[in-house]
Amino acid sequence: MAYWLFKSEPNTWSWDQQVAKGAAGEEWDGIRNYQARNFMREMKVGDLGFFYHSMKEKAVVGVIEVSAKIHPDSTTDDPRWECVDIRAVGSFPNPVTLGDIKSDPRLSEMVLVKNSRLSVQPVTDDEWKIICEMGGYSE
């Protein structure tokens, strides 16, 4: 089981919208970055990921599950761009902010800290556990 982090600007696609989609899930489309796409190619159905709000909020707000493996991005005809589907699994009782993450030395190696611009990124088992704890979230 691998863990991931999906970043979204709430103005474009928010956690509330994701939750409203329910078990049906939604395409994580619009990714136009090779690194991010390559990570999505590695994802398997059932993998879990954090849902992170960038810009104003800057916090991990919930957990999603990969509900469909990589497939063509329906928002473009360009065959280079593919995406997975994800569905909301649960909300964080206490969203974990970027400040929280930065102030914990155990999380200083997170991709979120090192390369804040990457919109889809891997999360290690340890990072996953720590952030779930901080958010008061139990699987």
Added chain:
DNA sequence: GCCAACGTTGGC
């Protein structure tokens, strides 16, 4: 194939 210019992202 290199690198300057440009556009976009996202933290502050």
Added chain:
DNA sequence: GCCAACGTTGGC
């Protein structure tokens, strides 16, 4: 709103 960092594009 500003600006740094990064990725991509395109001219040479």
